[in-house]
Amino acid sequence: MTVNTAQFNSVYVDKVKHLLGEQGFELTFADIEDASGLPNAAYWSDDWLKLEQERVFQRSWVFAGAAAEIPNAGDMKTVEIGGAPLIIVRGSDNQIRALHNVCRHRGAKLITEPCRKSVLTCPYHRWSYGLDGKIISRPHFFGPDQHDVIKGGGGPKLDLVEARCENWNGCLFVNVSGDVEPLEDWLAPMLARTQNYDFSSIRWAGKLDFEIEANWKLVYENYMEGYHVFAVHPRLLKFAPMNVRWSGEWTKHVFYNDYIFPEVEEGRGEGLPGYPHLPEEDAKRGLWFLCFPHFAAEVYPDQFTLLVSYPVAPNKTREELHVFLIGEAATADEYKEPREALIKMWDDLNKEDIGMLELLQQGRLSPAYDGGRLSPHWEGPTHQFGRRIVEKIIT
Ligand code: FES
Ligand SMILES: [Fe+2]
Structure with missing residues (x-):
């Protein structure tokens, strides 16, 4: 297959091909059965990160705290x-x-x-x-x-x-280039799926900071696929087993996934007030989104939690995990215990992932790794994330 690049900016097509190789570029656009992930250079190259900064982050809405x-x-x-x-x-x-x-x-x-x-x-x-x-x-x-x-x-x-x-409801967004669509339009695919949730009720409860020895993209490639849950997250697996999971899907620039979990637990739905007037059908639902490129939001009946990764270097990422709770649950003393339990749950879970992300980064030093084989059942959206990065750079 040869990708028709006529519709793209040829200066950036050339830069991408130079850094990823002709074959790496082509594979990014292949169907998942034939495709691999982005080549190693996309995780290690300073020049590649500069392209992402200039072409992706500056030309998007980016969460700023x-x-x-x-x-x-x-x-x-x-x-x-x-x-x-x-x-x-x-x-x-x-x-x-x-x-x-x-x-x-x-x-x-x-x-x-x-x-x-x-x-x-x-x-x-x-x-x-x-x-x-x-x-x-x-x-x-x-x-x-x-x-x-x-x-x-x-x-x-x-x-x-x-x-x-x-x-937006206490979340700050910045667009450096000044010419992307209005914020409401950019958030629209996420808001269309969450009409039962009154986000005006969310209040900031605090944040956790992480330093990760891995490329920022790996955070989201991992975030999107539930495939690793059975192996990496024992507590999460108990809460939401493999058979309630699916791959999720992209709608425009927003990735979406969800499940119905069998029982509420501390940290997800128990001990803290929920969204006002949330229908019964959502009382045991978990939803998560990635608004491209890096606004990842998890919505449970009692919270709105963000995982946002900022590239520092090709192999270094600063991640912020912001927790928003409903109304006074975010700050009132009477909710201190369940609030802290919820934040600890996220801290533990995220550290389980970070261990894997660092292995992924190190594996990408190997000349024997060519982007890998992906599971068509689970990893379609992960594959498309890499493609979206390339498309944004060359568009
Ligand atoms: S006053 Fe700012 S650089 Fe001189
Ligand atoms: Fe995970």
Whole structure:
């Protein structure tokens, strides 16, 4: 089979073929029976990660944290999206903005860690900016003691550059390129499957951080397939055995999977309040989504839990697991015990996966690994994830 690449951007088709090889490129588009996963270079190459940053992450909606992480005016945190350093900041007008974390003078990074400030001052020559990114002053700019004080901002050449930032029920999303569809449209395939769930009731209960010695894509390739559950997750297997599972499917850019579990348990449906007015048919349902490229959401009757992986290097990933619970279950003392049990359940489960992800990464050092054979029953969506990465890069 030869893929017709006429509809794609030839500059990027060439780059992809150069890094993956002609055959690796072709196999990405083959039917699953003949296909393999992405070639090893997609997991180890710096150049490949740069392509993903520029073509995938910068040109998508990307989860940038919970609004509750910056609850007060002046609270800010740093994130890196598509390789671009950004500040997520809550302004005095309570509006949350994403500002590029780079001074308009000589380009110093402005902040390096979460903090609270009323003004953003560059450490190098002390140019200062408001929380809305507008420039305020440039000390000694016109000579000794000849300060430049600016009212109302300095326009597109002097104010900090802003990226699109949206707040969906306490989840913050950023789009660096500024030209993707509205957030609601991007979330629509997930929302269409979850109409019984009142997401306005979710509240942030906290997050777990993980450092993984593996490529960021492996997190999701693993997340999508329930095939490994019988071997890797003894507790999860008891809760939702293999015979309630299926492969899931993609609808547009959103992967979806679900099951009905036999009994609720602590951590999934027991001891914490559920979504208001959730119908009986959903009382024992687990659903999980991946909104391409990296917004993975698990929906159980009592929670909305996110697994989001940020590439750090080809073989290094920072993962954040955010837990949202229903109403006061997120913070009230009376729910402390079941809340902590739920978070521990996720911590344990995720660590079981991380051990496997690191083995997958190491295996991809072997010249004997050619992308592997995949199970048509279980791993169609995993295979399509690799294809989607390539398609996004070359489109
Ligand atoms: S680099 Fe920021 S003030 Fe000079
Ligand atoms: Fe797993």
